[in-house]
Structure formats: C-alpha cells, structure tokens
Amino acid sequence: MAEGGSALRGAYLSTEGGWRKLPEWAVWFVRAGGWAAELSEAGDSAVVALSVPAREYAAVLLALGSVDRTSWTAQSRAERELGFEQAWVLPAGTCVRIVPADFPGAGKRAYSGLFLRAVENHHGKVYELSGRPGPGGRPGMVSWFPADRYRIQTLPWPDQPGDYTDRNRFSEETGAPGGASGLLTGPLDEYYRHCSLDCVLVGVVSTVLAEAQEVAAAPGCPGLSLQELMRLRGVHSPGNHYRSVVLSSRSDPEEIRDPVRSRKPAVAVLDGAATVRRWMAASLAEVTMAVVERTSPSAVAAADALYANRARRQADLPMPAGLVRALPAGVEALAWRTRRRQW
Amino acid sequence: MLDADGVYQRADAEIAEQPVRHSGVSTFMHAASQLLRAVGESEGSDLWRQSCAEIRRARWLIGTVPLPLNSGALGLRETAEALAGRARVIERVADRGLLRQFDAVADALRNLGRERENPLARGVMKYLESPGAGSVLVVVTSRAHQDDAVAAFTALRCPVDVGTARDLAGTCVYGAAVVVGPVGWLPPGVLNAPRASRIGLVHYDFYREPQDVWPLFGEGPVRRGRMPSRIIRRPSLLLGGAQGLRAGIPEASETPELTGFDVLSLAGEAVAGLPADVLEQPAPGAHERVAAQAAQLADGSFVLLPRDAGVQKVLLVEADDEGRPAVEAVDAATVTIGDAVVLRGGSYYQSLVERADAALGEDALMLREIQRAWKAQLRDRVARHRDGVHGVAADLKSQGATTANLGYWTGPWCIRTRLKADFTVVMRYLGRGDEADHAWDALGRIDHAHRSAGRNYAEVVQRAVSGGTWETLQSDQWCDISLDDTEAGARVVLIDVLLPGQLTVPVHYLCRLRSPEVP
Numbered sequence: 001m002a003e004g005g006s007a008l009r010g011a012y013l014s015t016e017g018g019w020r021k022l023p024e025w026a027v028w029f030v031r032a033g034g035w036a037a038e039l040s041e042a043g044d045s046a047v048v049a050l051s052v053p054a055r056e057y058a059a060v061l062l063a064l065g066s067v068d069r070t071s072w073t074a075q076s077r078a079e080r081e082l083g084f085e086q087a088w089v090l091p092a093g094t095c096v097r098i099v100p101a102d103f104p105g106a107g108k109r110a111y112s113g114l115f116l117r118a119v120e121n122h123h124g125k126v127y128e129l130s131g132r133p134g135p136g137g138r139p140g141m142v143s144w145f146p147a148d149r150y151r152i153q154t155l156p157w158p159d160q161p162g163d164y165t166d167r168n169r170f171s172e173e174t175g176a177p178g179g180a181s182g183l184l185t186g187p188l189d190e191y192y193r194h195c196s197l198d199c200v201l202v203g204v205v206s207t208v209l210a211e212a213q214e215v216a217a218a219p220g221c222p223g224l225s226l227q228e229l230m231r232l233r234g235v236h237s238p239g240n241h242y243r244s245v246v247l248s249s250r251s252d253p254e255e256i257r258d259p260v261r262s263r264k265p266a267v268a269v270l271d272g273a274a275t276v277r278r279w280m281a282a283s284l285a286e287v288t289m290a291v292v293e294r295t296s297p298s299a300v301a302a303a304d305a306l307y308a309n310r311a312r313r314q315a316d317l318p319m320p321a322g323l324v325r326a327l328p329a330g331v332e333a334l335a336w337r338t339r340r341r342q343w
Numbered sequence: 344m345l346d347a348d349g350v351y352q353r354a355d356a357e358i359a360e361q362p363v364r365h366s367g368v369s370t371f372m373h374a375a376s377q378l379l380r381a382v383g384e385s386e387g388s389d390l391w392r393q394s395c396a397e398i399r400r401a402r403w404l405i406g407t408v409p410l411p412l413n414s415g416a417l418g419l420r421e422t423a424e425a426l427a428g429r430a431r432v433i434e435r436v437a438d439r440g441l442l443r444q445f446d447a448v449a450d451a452l453r454n455l456g457r458e459r460e461n462p463l464a465r466g467v468m469k470y471l472e473s474p475g476a477g478s479v480l481v482v483v484t485s486r487a488h489q490d491d492a493v494a495a496f497t498a499l500r501c502p503v504d505v506g507t508a509r510d511l512a513g514t515c516v517y518g519a520a521v522v523v524g525p526v527g528w529l530p531p532g533v534l535n536a537p538r539a540s541r542i543g544l545v546h547y548d549f550y551r552e553p554q555d556v557w558p559l560f561g562e563g564p565v566r567r568g569r570m571p572s573r574i575i576r577r578p579s580l581l582l583g584g585a586q587g588l589r590a591g592i593p594e595a596s597e598t599p600e601l602t603g604f605d606v607l608s609l610a611g612e613a614v615a616g617l618p619a620d621v622l623e624q625p626a627p628g629a630h631e632r633v634a635a636q637a638a639q640l641a642d643g644s645f646v647l648l649p650r651d652a653g654v655q656k657v658l659l660v661e662a663d664d665e666g667r668p669a670v671e672a673v674d675a676a677t678v679t680i681g682d683a684v685v686l687r688g689g690s691y692y693q694s695l696v697e698r699a700d701a702a703l704g705e706d707a708l709m710l711r712e713i714q715r716a717w718k719a720q721l722r723d724r725v726a727r728h729r730d731g732v733h734g735v736a737a738d739l740k741s742q743g744a745t746t747a748n749l750g751y752w753t754g755p756w757c758i759r760t761r762l763k764a765d766f767t768v769v770m771r772y773l774g775r776g777d778e779a780d781h782a783w784d785a786l787g788r789i790d791h792a793h794r795s796a797g798r799n800y801a802e803v804v805q806r807a808v809s810g811g812t813w814e815t816l817q818s819d820q821w822c823d824i825s826l827d828d829t830e831a832g833a834r835v836v837l838i839d840v841l842l843p844g845q846l847t848v849p850v851h852y853l854c855r856l857r858s859p860e861v862p
Contacts, residue, residue: 015345023348051559053354053536054514056347206662214344250673274679294559295512295532297679297841303559316564329569330354330536332560 005185006031007068007229008061014215014223022216025328029058032323032333033065033267033289037198039317040066040266040287041073045340046317048289049306053330055293059271060211062289063199064230066267067243070198071186081151084125087118095155095164095238097195098127098145100174112239113169114161115152116142127152129169143169155195157259158245163238170239177228182218184229192231192241197263199244200284203271205234208246249275253282260284273302280305286340310336346514353516355569356537358556359473360526360576362548363466365583367412367458368405371451372549375402378444390437394429394445397422401452406547407484407524409463409492412455416491420456423449461495462582463545467521468501469580470543477518477540479503480510482533484524485639486839509641509680509839511538519543525550530680530840535559535570542571548579632847641820641837645857646686647848648841652676653751656797657854658685658804660816660835668813670805672797675854680838683816685804685824686856687833695800699792706788713785714758720773722753744768755850758793759786804833 008030012019032048039046052058081099082090090096096115100108113129120126125147131140176188184191201208212232217223226232231243245265247256249272260268261284268285270276273296280290280302292302313336327333375398379386386395401422410416426449430442437445467481481503483492492505503521508530511520520539522529525546534542534556556571634650649655657675660668660683670685678684687694700707721735728734736747744765751757752769760766763783770779807824812835815822821836834856 013344020345023344023351025348025351026344049560053532054347054350056514057344204661250671250677274677278677292559293532294536295530295680297531299531299559306560307562310563318564319566324566327566327568328351328354330351331568332558332570333566334560334563336563 006034007064007184008216009185011183011216011218014217019217024326025331026057026061028323028326028328028331029061030065030068031326033062033067033199033269034069035065035320035323036062036267036287036289037066037069040285041070043286044317045286045338046288046335047306047309047313047338048287048317048333048335049292049310050290051292051294051299051303051332053294055272055291055296057211057214058291059201059203059269059289060208060226060230060232062269062291063201063232063244063267064226066269066289067198067230068184068186070266071184071191071243081153084118084147087115087127087147087152090115090118090152090154092116092130093161095159095161096127096129097153097155098129098150099153099193101149101151108174109171110174110241111143111145111169111171112155112159112164113143113167114164118147118152124148131168132166140168153195157263158197158233158235159238160236163236172240174241177224179217179222179224180229182221183216183224191243195242197242197245197260197265198267199230200260200265200268201232201244201246201271202249202268202275202279202284203246205246205248208232208271209234249278253279257282257284272296273298276302277305280309306334309338310334313338346516349516350514350536350538353537353540356540356542356571358534358537358542358544358571358574359470360544360546360574361466361470362577362579363462363545364548364579364581365460365462367451367455367583368462368547369549371405371448371455372402372547374444374448374451378441378448381441381444390433394426397425398448405455406550408488409461409467409481409483409523409545410488410495411461412458414491414495416488417456419452423453423456426452458583460582461499462547462580463523464495464499464501465582466545466580467496467503467523467543468499470521470545470577471501471519473541475519475541480517480520480539481505482508482511482520482522484508484528484840486641507639507839508533509837512680513538521545528842534574537571544574632849633853635846635848635853637842637846638838639840639842640686640856641839642834644836646684646838646855647846647853647857648678649676649853650845654850655756655853658801659683660685660808660812662813668808668816670801670808672801678838680841683835683837684854685808685833685835686854695793695796698796698799699789702792702796703788710785710789713782714789717770717773717775717782718753718757720775721749721769724773725749725753739765739768739772742768742772758790759783807833808835 006027008022008027011022013022032050036046036048050058092115094115095112097110097112099110111129116128116130118125118127123144123146126144127147127150129143131142133140174192176192180188209227209232212227212230213225215223215225216229231241232246233240233242233244234246247260265285266287268288270279270288270290273292276290276292277298290302290306292299292306296302315337317335317337319333319335379395379398382391382395385391401419404417405412405419408417412419426445430445430449434442471479481492481496483489483505484507486507489505496503496505508522511533512530515538517539519541520537521543522533523545526544527550535558555573558565558567558570633654635647636650638646638648640646652674655675656672657678659671659673659678661671662668700711703710725732725735730737732749736749739747745762746765752760760769766783767776767779770776770782804824812822812824816835816837821834823834
C-alpha cells in the first residue's frame with residue numbers, strides 16, 4: 001500500500017452540529033498506530049512513548065490504526081479453520097466459532113458456543129454445539145451445522161468456557177458492515193471473517209468503550225462507530241467477532257500477562273499515565289505504545305517508568321518523516337527498539 | 344471528540360506571569376518567614392506550636408486567596424488578636440529576640456487586617472487588561488473560598504468564573520485562565536498541557552519565580568509538536584502605600600526570598616488539621632507508617648492517600664457501561680484527580696476490623712491473638728537474624744516456601760500468607776509446626792470475616808448510590824449518602840488536586856475524610 005494509506009483518511013465525524021471533518025490530530029494517531037503495526041510485522045520489538053495534552057481518544061485511534069494495518073497480512077494471524085477430521089478429535093467444551101463456508105453471503109450468520117462433537121449422522125457430517133441445560137438439568141437443545149457448508153474455528157483466550165456455559169449459542173450476522181470499505185484499508189472479507197487478537201488496549205474499560213462509540217463515515221457512505229471498525233471487545237463479552245481486546249488497567253498484570261502473550265498480539269496500547277505506570281513492565285506485545293497525558297498526577301512517574309525502560313534499549317528508533325511533519329501541536333513522541341523477548 | 348479537539352487547538356498557549364507587590368503583605372510575609380526560621384525546631388514545642396500553625400495558615404491564605412485583606416473569610420484581624428494575646432502569655436518564658444519578632448508579626452498582621460485592598464484580584468484584573476476573547480476562569484487553590492471569591496470579583500466589576508486546578512485538567516477549554524497563588528504547588532499539566540489560549544500566573548512577587556515550562560519527555564531525540572516553552576514576565580504591579588515599619592525589620596528588598604521549601608510547606612499547611620503527633624518522629628513500636636500524599640477534595644476537605652500499592656483499598660464510584668453508578672474496591676494508590684471516592688470520617692480499615700470482630704463474636708479475642716502472635720514472632724526473628732529480612736526470606740525459601748513476602752506478612756494488615764504450604768513452612772520455622780493447621784483454619788475465619796465485611800460494605804454503598812446520587816455528583820462534585828447499617832453515613836466526593844510533598848503517616852490516617860480545623 002502507498003505511504004499514507006491509513007484508516008479514516010478523509011473521514012467525517014458525526015457531531016451534534018452535523019458532519020465535521022475528522023481533526024488532523026485524530027488522523028495522526030491512526031497513522032501512528034499503523035506505523036506501530038508495521039514495526040511489529042517487520043519483527044521489531046519497540047516502545048513508542050507519546051505524551052499528549054488530553055488522554056481522550058488517543059488510545060482508541062492508535063488501536064484502530066494498528067488493527068487496520070495488521071489486517072493487510074491477516075492470513076497468517078487468523079485462527080486456523082479446522083476440517084472435519086481435526087474437529088473429530090477436538091475436546092468437548094472448547095469455545096468455537098462456526099462460520100459459513102461461502103462467506104460472506106447475504107443473510108448468513110456465524111455462531112459461537114461450546115463445541116459438543118463432530119459426528120456423522122442421518123444429516124451427513126455435522127458439527128454440534130451444546131445449548132443451555134433445560135429444567136432439571138436435562139441436556140439442552142443442541143445446534144447442529146452441516147460440515148460441508150460451515151467451517152469451524154477454535155476460540156482461545158479471551159473466550160473462556162465459563163462465559164458460554166448455561167447459555168445458548170450466540171449468533172451474529174457476518175460480513176463487513178456497510179461503509180467500512182471507505183474507512184478501512186485492508187481486505188475486508190478476510191478482516192470480518194476471522195477473529196484474532198491484533199491489538200490489546202489497557203485502560204478504563206467503560207471509558208474506552210464509550211470513546212469507541214464515536215461515529216465516522218467516508219463521504220457518501222453510511223456512518224459506522226469506531227467499535228464496528230476495530231471490533232473491540234472486553235474480556236467477558238462472548239459471542240461477537242473481534243479483532244482487539246480492551247483490558248481493565250485495574251486488573252493484575254501478572255495474572256493476565258500469559259494468556260495475552262500466548263495470542264501474540266501485534267501491538268499493545270497503554271491508555272493513560274496511571275496505566276503506563278502499572279503496565280509498562282508487563283510487555284504484552286512486541287510493540288507497546290504508551291499514551292501519557294500531561295495533566296495526570298502520575299505523569300512524571302509514568303515518564304520515569306518509560307525512561308527506565310529506554311535505558312535498556314538497543315537503539316533509538318527514528319519516526320517516519322511523514323509522521324514527524326504532521327506531528328500535532330502539544331504531542332511529544334519518542335521511540336526506541338528493545339530486546340526481543342523469548343516468547 | 345470535538346471537546347478534545349478544543350484542547351488540541353489551545354496546545355500552544357501564551358503564558359505570562361503577573362507578579363504583585365503589596366508593601367503591607369511583603370512586610371508580614373518576611374516577618375513571618377524570619378520568625379519561623381528563627382523558631383526552627385522549637386516549632387513543635389508546646390510553647391510555639393499553636394502560634395506557628397496560625398501564622399502558617401495566615402500566610403497560606405494571604406498568598407492564595409484573592410479576597411480583600413479585611414475580609415471576614417480570611418480572619419486576619421482575629422488571628423492577629425489571638426497572636427498578640429498569646430505573646431502576652433508566653434512573655435515570661437520565651438526568648439526575647441523571638442518575642443520581638445513575634446510582636447512584629449502580630450503587628451504586621453493587624454495592619455493588614457485593616458486594609459480594604461484586594462491585591463491578588465487587582466493583579467488578575469491587570470493581567471486581563473491585555474486583549475483576548477473567550478471565557479475567563481480564575482483558578483484558586485481551594486473550593487472553600489470559591490463563593491467569596493466570586494463575590495469579590497463581582498464587587499470589582501470584573502465578572503469571572505472561579506474554579507480549581509481540576510477544572511484545567513479535563514476537556515473544558517477557556518479563552519483565558521488566571522492562576523492565583525504560588526506557582527510551586529501547580530499540579531502537572533496546567534502549563535504544558537494548557538486548556539486556555541492564554542494563561543496568567545498571578546502571585547506575590549516574593550515567591551520564587553516559576554521556571555520555564557518543561558515538557559514531559561526531557562531526554563533523548565524527542566519529536567515535539569508546538570508547545571508552550573517560555574513564560575513572559577511582566578513588571579510587578581505595585582500596591583499599598585508605605586506602611587510604618589517597626590524598627591528592627593529590614594527593608595523588604597534585603598530579606599531573602601521564600602525558598603522552594605517554604606512553598607512546599609505551604610502546601611503542607613493545607614492539611615493543618617492533622618494532629619501534631621502525626622508529624623513527629625515515630626517512636627519504636629508505634630503504628631507502622633507509610634508514605635502518603637495529601638489530596639484536596641471537591642467539598643474543601645482533605646484525604647491522605649497512600650503512595651505505594653497494596654497498602655489499602657478504597658471504594659470508587661464509576662459509571663458502568665450503561666451509565667449507572669457502580670461501586671468498586673480499588674487500590675488507594677491508583678485513584679487520581681477526577682475520581683469519585685467514598686469516604687467516612689473514621690478509618691475504613693478500623694471500621695472493617697470492628698465489623699469483622701462483630702461477625703466473629705466471642706471468638707474474636709482468641710482469633711486476633713493468634714493473628715498477632717505469629718506475626719510478632721516473625722518480626723522478632725527478622726530483628727534477631729544476622730541478615731535481617733533477606734536472611735529470614737532466604738531461610739524460608741530454602742525450607743520450601745514459594746514466596747517470602749516478609750514486608751507484607753509482618754505488616755499490620757496481613758492476616759495470613761496466601762498459600763497454606765508457605766504458612767506451614769513459616770510455622771515450622773517459628774518452632775510451632777504442629778499448630779500450623781489449627782492456626783491456618785483460625786486465621787481463615789478472620790479472613791472470611793474480613794472479606795464478608797468488606798463485601799457487605801461495598802454492597803451497602805452500592806445500594807445507597809443510585810441514579811440521583813450520580814446526577815448530584817456531576818453538578819456539585821460531592822454528595823452525602825446514608826448507609827443502612829450505621830447512623831453516620833458516608834460521602835462520595837471527587838478528588839480535586841493532589842498536593843505536592845510527601846508525608847509519612849500511620850496507616851489508620853489513610854483514606855479518612857479530614858476537614859481543616861477552623862481557628
């Protein structure tokens with residue numbers, strides 16, 4: 001893709017006073033997120049530290065930019081789709097997602113739930129998902145899907161069996177929402193088919209999800225919320241297609257580090273000075289972007305944590321000239337290459 | 344997103360400093376500084392403690408509140424009378440030189456209390472003379488005097504909004520913001536992340552001049568967008584006629600200016616309500632002390648928050664995904680400006696212990712003794728071991744413990760170790776291996792009682808916090824709630840400012856609502 005091909009380019013924002021052009025600084029954050037994803041793809045381990053005058057929206061836009069850029073090479077990151085023989089040996093109780101084979105088709109739906117078994121019966125080869133247990137603990141209604149018309153994907157963390165037990169399987173529409181083509185730059189069918197963890201955002205969950213409700217639109221296209229574009233989810237929100245996950249900054253970094261790292265996200269975005277201070281050492285992904293708002297009382301402590309990390313750097317990392325030229329007023333940026341961790 | 348855009352539009356604000364000089368205020372401030380330096384360590388003694396506290400408070404109020412000097416809210420005349428009265432009381436006992444200085448201070452204060460001038464407000468108006476559009480916010484240090492300040496500015500025919508530094512930390516933007524008071528206490532981000540197109544700093548000229556604006560990332564090849572870097576210094580505004588100077592007071596220009604230490608101690612005066620023994624040297628065997636920070640709350644009171652994680656939890660009220668208020672217990676070191684916390688006048692931890700004891704009934708005494716005993720023994724072993732904490736930790740690890748978190752285990756709020764295996768190792772190490780199981784179960788009862796009491800409290804608060812509370816919080820920044828298990832309720836209040844300076848206080852002073860004592 002040409003330099004400058006980033007999500008939300010030329011987009012408009014829905015406001016109370018009508019449609020307004022997306023501010024320049026917002027576009028910059030999306031591009032910066034894209035750059036971080038490029039670094040990750042190139043195999044670099046890096047930290048990008050940004051100091052901003054206001055925390056709002058920076059992290060969400062960075063995450064959107066990185067998820068969009070990662071989708072250019074989505075194939076290698078997506079969960080493998082299993083064939084019938086592999087599904088045969090899949091243990092019951094695994095979280096899975098069942099996607100129509102001729103994706104995307106109008107009116108097609110994808111289903112997620114707990115895998116029961118792959119079996120050959122009078123319908124032919126089918127996959128079965130368990131349903132909610134009936135009254136008196138009797139086994140619930142089972143959903144079945146013909147194996148020749150559906151593909152099966154396993155769902156590792158953040159989906160956990162505990163979130164699916166005692167519930168019927170979830171279903172949702174498949175396919176890219178209208179208007180996404182003007183706002184995202186990667187192959188859309190691929191993007192909206194597979195679930196993968198491309199970006200981890202750590203911050204205050206309710207604030208992040210609220211910020212993701214901003215509606216953007218390309219000229220002449222219907223509007224979409226940022227969440228629809230970046231497919232952000234919380235940890236205990238099963239049943240939907242996702243590409244990025246938001247973690248609460250108040251959770252314990254020690255506990256959550258291993259499951260996150262096992263998914264190998266491309267970029268981790270730490271939203272806010274307090275989050276940076278607490279999570280800088282956690283190293284959730286190869287490339288970490290730290291957003292520190294200067295009005296926070298933890299700003300200096302967060303800057304100390306960042307400089308302590310920088311002291312162990314391999315080398316400073318120059319930013320691309322295009323990003324430097326467009327640097328918004330009030331934003332400071334510093335990037336460095338770190339040693340690769342043994343995954 | 345447009346609100347955030349307003350902030351980015353003002354990212355490159357012009358910052359100017361408008362010093363003010365009032366001869367009477369200068370006389371008082373220098374006399375007071377001289378006295379406090381001369382008194383020195385005796386400030387803690389019974390002879391001087393009360394007087395010095397009142398002088399510090401007067402100094403703080405004069406330097407930060409833009410009210411007429413003879414205003415009742417400042418109470419300078421009353422303070423001067425009280426000081427004069429105390430001078431007569433200690434006449435026989437105190438040192439002559441100090442007494443002379445003390446009299447000078449009381450005199451200067453009495454003269455000030457007769458002045459009708461409002462020097463800081465005049466400084467604000469002088470700053471605002473320069474042209475500029477948009478709304479004006481005057482920032483004062485505490486909401487306690489907010490209404491009086493609004494009235495004072497209206498009387499001077501200069502209608503402005505009055506707020507605190509927290510109003511400059513959100514996404515509200517202004518045409519101009521004027522900060523009143525010494526610059527040393529300014530919270531971070533006011534200058535390098537401005538919320539107004541122009542920012543004025545109005546203060547008395549004997550405060551240390553502000554440094555230029557520092558960016559957050561100082562070292563390395565940092566790329567920076569446009570940001571304020573210089574502060575324009577304007578000439579001082581001179582006010583007040585020549586006051587009669589008592590013999591013995593040097594000219595104001597010869598006395599050294601207030602140092603940074605004085606400015607920080609002024610911030611410490613804001614928590615003048617703390618009893619004196621808190622700030623003394625801790626006696627051996629006394630309550631454990633932790634590093635703490637004072638925070639000013641939106642209703643004018645204060646709270647002490649721990650600096651380090653893992654010390655104490657506090658209840659936070661936040662909006663959940665659907666906009667309803669939800670109560671959560673979070674680590675007190677992670678709360679920050681703008682968070683709404685639930686506080687009571689008494690110590691939360693102490694009330695937790697009381698409620699847990701009530702739940703344990705008659706066994707409470709016996710169980711608490713078990714809790715106290717194993718920790719006291721462990722502390723003893725640490726004290727006697729040649730290598731102290733590290734030695735004991737190494738011993739425990741070599742005997743099979745997976746962790747040896749001795750700092751926490753010997754602290755006052757630990758009940759038992761996290762893993763039973765570790766606890767067995769510790770008990771064997773203390774020579775009481777056969778009691779390990781019994782003690783573990785006993786401590787488990789205490790732990791369970793604590794958790795239920797803590798959960799209950801959070802549930803009780805959650806029930807009390809409803810949609811109406813949330814609206815009141817948004818408009819007034821604080822509100823009282825009544826809890827169904829006690830007579831005294833609790834208060835949900837937003838944190839306004841975190842004051843600079845580090846304090847070391849006993850644990851039970853943390854997370855309690857404190858009001859400054861009114862003299």
